[in-house]
Amino acid sequence: MKKLIIINGPNLNLLGKREPAIYGSLTFTEFLEEIKDKYPKAQIDYFQSNIEGVLIDKLHEVGFSFDGIILNAGAYTHTSIGIGDAIKGIETPVVEVHISNTFGREEFRHQSFISPNAKGVILGFGLQSYELAIQSFL
Template sequence: MKKLIIINGPNLNLLGKREPNIYGSLTFTEFLEEVKGKYPKVSIDYFQSNIEGELIDKIQEVGFSYDGIVLNAAAYTHTSVGIGDAIKAIETPVIEVHISNTFGREEFRHQSFISPNAKGVILGFGLQSYELAIQSFL
């Protein structure tokens, strides 16, 4: 059985409430239950934190034992050299995911410290971006 983890960064705990015109009205918990139902033969764990160091700790913790990491570092994508370095240091492949098309937003969101060390990047497909990332590991 493939063992994957979705790691979400800051403010993604507010999905369903936060800017529904950009992020939709589904909570991440609701979405995760749907995805787990679609892939019953895949172990999908989940972690979310608003704290950069906790995200780095989780990446290091799972980065040698999981088959894949689906990472939406949210705003830290554009600011965190530390998260980028953590991805570079681990063996588990990482798919960078974004709900919105970051290139259609503010210019500072066009820079990613994750992308250079990620296996791939999926953005702009709403919550389906996560499912596309999961499919890439299967």
Template structure:
């Protein structure tokens, strides 16, 4: 059985409420249940924080053998956090960077990622389906 950790950054706890035109109307909790139902033979764990250091701690805790893969949506920290980028570089567990929206169709500052250079891959712009595509990449 594969074990996958999904780590979500700031404001993703507001999915379903926040800018539904960009992020949709489904909460992440609701979506997570559909993922678990669709992949019953995969252990899927989820962690969310609005705090940069807590995300780094979660990456470090998940990054050395407990999980087969990490799906990371660092949200706005993707574009600002050297620390999160360094944490991804420092761990052994492969990381797939995901974004719900197409970051390249948005503001210029969202075109920069400190995560991407050390990620196994990057998936952007497929809505919540981006998470499922990332999980499939570990199968």
């Protein structure tokens, strides 16, 4: 059984309420239950924080014992050298995901400090971006 973790960054705790035209109306908790049922051969853990240092601590904690990390660092994607360095320093492969197509949004969202250290990047497919990342590990 593959041991995977989804790590979500700032404001992703508001999924289902926040800008539904971009992010949809499903809460992440509802979505998580769906994907756990859909992928019974994977242990899928979940963690969310709005705090950059807490996200880095979590990456350090799971970065040597999990088979894969699915990371949506939210706005920290475009600002956090620390998260990028944390990914570089761990062994577990990371797939960067985004719900929206970040290249179709504001210009500052076109840069990622995560992408250079990630196994891959999936963006623009809504919550299905997470499923595609899960499939990449299975």
